[in-house]
Amino acid sequence: MGAADTSLVTEQADDLVGESLALRGVPERVNYATGVLLGAEDFAAxxxxxxxxxxxxxxxxxxxxxxxxxxxxCAANDNxxxxxxxxxxLALDRLGRLIEIRRIQCIHVTRWLAQRQAMGTSxxxxxxVIDAVREDTPGNKRLVFDVFLRFAICPHGKTPAFAAGPFNATDYVVPSRLADAFEMTLQLAHxxxxxxxxxxxxxxxxQPRSPKLxxxxxxxQGVTDPALLEAARRLWCMESALDAWPEPSQTDPTRLPKLAEHASDADWDKVLLARVSIxxxxxxxxxFPTVDTAAIAAIAAKPQPPATDHSEPKWRDMADNALRPxxxxxxxxxxxL
Incomplete structure (x- = not known):
């Protein structure tokens, strides 16, 4: 279950965020014992x-x-x-949560632009959008987008719950399942x-690692002596492990610090998938910019590169997958196969 449009789902806050970033306490398990009454909070724990x-x-x-x-x-032809x-x-976010997509998901750039050009838009x-237009080479203007994925919990299904209201009420129901869903977003590149x-x-x-690492x-790279190289590798591995503990953001302890690819602190739990240049x-x-159909047609008309060319974007495509973690x-x- 998942959606690119967050208006299609109702998301529930994930208690795992607070548990993973807690500065005090230790993880606690439920202590089962015969004769002890268990409530919903025990199973949730x-x-x-x-x-x-x-x-x-x-x-x-x-x-x-x-x-x-x-x-x-993002195909340049017939699109x-x-x-x-x-x-x-399948992806893994910064808290170790699995994010799974089971079928193809789509976002339409033309609709994204139309929504932001509409009169009701702020x-x-x-x-x-206007300021984001880039002209890195004279005469070639483009908008650059990043595709992000993040973990989301979406309650769904209804089951009677007498504790939720009077027996004869019409709303004494609670969600029967919590789906490990996702949110997929298209946003201007940072x-x-x-x-x-x-x-x-x-x-x-x-950036995959800190500047120190x-x-x-x-x-x-310049070490040729095997013994010195092995010692340097071990030191690098040790420093990598010692620096790996995630520290919460100093400005907001309920989040991790944002990364280079994140435009705002609220993006901290998003995983970058690709960069799309239009x-x-x-x-x-x-x-307000409009899509340059002639330039896109020129991309679609490019001759096929040799099979040994594995550069990104691929032939007749505008999505670059090479930047993703x-x-x-x-x-x-x-x-x-």
Missing amino acids: EQLYNRGRMGRAFAALYGFGTMAGLRVT PELEVQVAPG ALDRIN IVGETEANPKGTLAVP EAMLADM PVQQADATS IVFNPYSWRGA
Whole structure:
């Protein structure tokens, strides 16, 4: 269960967030004993304990990102609504929660733009789109979007619950299931490094490690002595483990700090899937952009590259999957089809 449009589902807050980021206390299990009456809170506590332990282990061992599938495509040919498709797959978020998509999900860029150009849209939303137009090469304007995925809990189904109201009431029901669902969003790519000389800044790029660990990794490249290289690798692994404990945000202890790819603090639990670049036209710097169909047709008409070319975006596509964080085990046995 899941939806790209959050208006289609009612989301429930996840107690796992507070449990994972708690600064005090320890995880607690329910102590079962014969003759002890169990209530709903006891079963909820048992679920929270198991989910919390599993999430801690997953996040510490594997980090976060795409685990399988979730390829994003935005075809340049035969795609008038600029439909962005996300294939089925599995991801892991920063709290170790599994995010699963079981069928293809779609977001339409043309509808996204139309909604923000509509008269009912706030002026700030329209201005943000206008200001986001980039011209990195003269004559080639584009809007750059990021596709994000986040975990969501969606209650559904109804079952009678006499404790919820009078016996003869029509609303004495509660949700019978809590779906591990998802929210998929399309948003303008985050910009960093804006200056007077470069008002458009540069597009934010996800970073897999801290600057300290990146520097240590770079230093290892020039080590040729096997013993010194092994010692450097062990030191790097140790520092990676020691720095891996997630610290809550200093401004909001109920969240983790936002990452380079996140535009706001509220995006902290979103996992980046892909970056989509859409050619646009703009009459002047204050005009709302429109899709450049001629430029998109030129992308669709490009000759097919050799089979050895694995660059992103793929042939006749506008989605770049190369930036996403991934969780990958090179020794996993998958079999040949």
